Amino acid sequence: MKKIVALLLIVAPFFMMAQKNNQQLWEKANAYFTTEEYQEAVSIYESIVASGEESAKLYFNLGNAYYKNGDVNNAILNYERAKVLAPHDEDIEFNLNIANQYVVTKIDELPQPFFLRWRTSVVNKYPADTWAFISIGTFIIFLILVGLFVFSRIASVKRISFWIGILAIVSSGFSFSMAAQQKAKINKRNHAIVFCPRVTVKSSPTETGTDLFLMYEGVKVEITDSLNTWKEIKLADGNKGWCPDSCIVKI
Known part of the structure; x- marks a missing residue:
């Protein structure tokens, strides 16, 4: 018991310091966003994420900074990450819909019961x-x-x-x-966003597999299987196939 208390006394100050540092970074990133210095805001928000911090608000602000900086793919990725943590948030849904208007591949979702x-x-x-x-x-x-x-x-x-x-x-x-x-x-977290400008989806996890269909960046896919450097993906319209895992980033 004494060892646990001693460990907590050692760890607690570092935890509090990290929290305080992240709060300062958060305020600094928000200030950069307000002054339209979006790349600086992105860098600081990303450093907060890299520290292990995760929240819908953080991903939402990061998505906004990416969108304002002209990076729609990363905007969509972070809006989707925010939506996972706060699926009821109307602001996240609204901004995600705006960003998705820039996605070339339009997919009609299969109707659900x-x-x-x-x-x-x-x-x-x-x-x-x-x-x-x-x-x-x-x-x-x-x-x-x-x-x-x-x-x-x-x-x-x-x-x-x-x-x-x-x-x-x-x-x-x-x-x-x-x-x-x-x-x-x-x-x-079995969904991902396509980041390659254009990717050919194959019938098997090899370059020699039959070409099934084309996808363009920004599309959301579901990961259903993996083999080596390939991922089996499924679109909202039911189409399935294999693509290199280097072309997608997990939500």
Whole structure:
């Protein structure tokens, strides 16, 4: 126990110093953005990301700086990264849609069944932390209601606490499921943005594979498999194939 406390006392000052340094860098990058020095802002935002800091706001500002600096690909990449962390944010969605207007390859997404669309919209309603907070809160309410049910001698109180308790535990389980899905999406990161100006997608992970279709930079793809330096990708319209992993950057 003493060793753990000693380690914390050693590590804590470095952590606080890093946080303070990142805050100063954040303010400096924002100042550069305000004065339209976008390349300087990009460099500082990227240094914050390189330090291990990650937030929707950071990626959103970085995407804005890249967009203002004329780098649409990196703008889209960082808007998508911001969207993973804050799927409900309308500003991120709006700026992403504007950036996507510059993408040459236009893809018509396959229609989804209504229940899948509904599930996605519910999952994206809140970030993982909010869903987890709701789950914990409703579970605490459930425990309180269990106490009322067990110790109360009033029949009406027992009846009400029983039914509301059932609702609370169901809500807690549902919220926990939503939080888990959001967290899995953040950890999985199986989507990417095409960065090569033009790439030919192959039927197999070799240069001699049959040419299937062309993709241009800025397109969002799903990574479904990998082999050596090749990635199997899937487009929103259902088309699949293999491309060099050097041509895509993971979200």
